[in-house]
Amino acid sequence: MNDDDDPENETTGHVYDGIEEYDNPLPKWWFQMFVITLIFGAIYFALYPALGNWKGFLGWTSIGQWEAEVEKANVKYSETFGQYQDMSIEDIAADPKAMKIGTRLFSNNCAVCHGADGGGNVGFPNLTDKDWLYGGSPAEIEMSITHGRNGAMPPWGDVIGEDGVVAVAEYVLKMSGQEHDASKLEKGEQVYNTTCVACHGADGKGNIMLGAPNLTDSIWLYEGTGEGIRHSVRNGRANVMPAQADKLRADKIRMLTAYVYSLSQE
Template identity: 55%
Template sequence: MSTFWSIWISVIVLGTVFGCWWLLYATRKNQTSDTETDRTMGHSFDGIEEYDNPLPKWWFYLFLATCIFALGYLALYPGLGNYKGLLGWSSTGQWETEMQQADEKYGELYAKFGDTPVPELAEIEDAMRMGQRLFANNCATCHGSAGRGSLGFPNLTDDDWLYGGDPDSILTTLHQGRNGNMPAMGTMPNMTNEQVDQVVNYVLSFSDRERDAEAAEKGEEVYAQACVACHGPDAKGNQALGAPNLTDDTWLYGSTYDWIRETVVNGRQNQMPAQGGRLSDDQIQILAAYVYSLSN
């Protein structure tokens, strides 16, 4: 945060606290009596008059105590721009402390399964219960609570894997993450609209869904120039590159003409964040076994 905004926030916060204090003091000072009277403010609304009576003492002192508490809190904790507070507390530090306590408390439980091979681990009920919780906390946001994915997020319960569904591939994906990149127009950036239509029809022809058989026939040549480098001459994909199989019924971004055309024209970028550094090696081993079990 810049110095200007730090000062700006501090002035607003302290101005609010001292402003409330001054308002209480000024209001109290102008009152001539601490007891209730029949004196009114001279206002009358539909026959109802407003009395000029002081706040009850307990209420007044409670307001003052609130102001004092606010100043004490701001002295101890961050709340005035870049000022860190006398206690040096931060949400990041609190999180790190809690994570350290959790590691000390549960680390032995994870370590018990850390050296077990993934296929064997997938057969251990206690480990899978732990894996399900790890999945729910770290993966379900994208892949869904049941691991069935959604538009742009792979289904983990089938046998179609962009980067491979064997234990080593799953572990690599979890540790290092994945960066998917489908370039617009593939390797043919000067593709015309007519050629886009042709290659889309060609891809649809793999499942007998082409709109225009003549366009699909011409699209084979466009595919050879723009797509074959990644998806292969047989369009079966390439797991080393994360290029999907175009001949099956599994589509990450939709399989209609319009969806495929949008993919060809605009490309696709997707990222699977690395869990290494966020989770321990033992936790990743258990999580990998749980993911492996979803499709096995």
């Protein structure tokens, strides 16, 4: 028997540029894998959402799986945080074990803005001193973390003109005990009493209800030089502290509050 008589050498009759197309059967292992894949796909489509509005017999959803994992994690970690539930923020802040947890929470959620040591940066408050825009009591810190803060210093450049910007900046320099141009103080005080006093107060001590900073000390959220103050007055400032209530559980926020509180007590 020659090769042409071999059943495995049968062709389909198609010839392309002198090349014949053989009609060989698929390997059994390949065909079996193909059938298994079809069966698996049919079962998968039946059990899980795969086509259109079909929800699958198992009723599985990615949201449901996520919620189940979160619930499992809550049960697991409630034992860790539960022991601090009845303690005051001050007592938690004095607990070394709790502060190790607080350190990790701070590193994961706050350090990117306030720095690993809480020392802050230009535009981001220093959490290690006694100067607080919205108050530094445990309750006030917890409020800031939970609900966030939105600070807005309106731009006054178009309202008071460049002369007014320069004058009020000199007046603020005087309030903070820095060198200033005395010849501009009279106008600067007038501008301050017209545009700034409502938020920063007549004495420049600020207002924690509004997040208006104290202008009489040496602590500045932005640069406290003449040019820095003029820039703030001229162009305004806008700060946002994002709310953490939708990101962290209440027990974690409480632990984080205690850690932030502890930073200013050292």
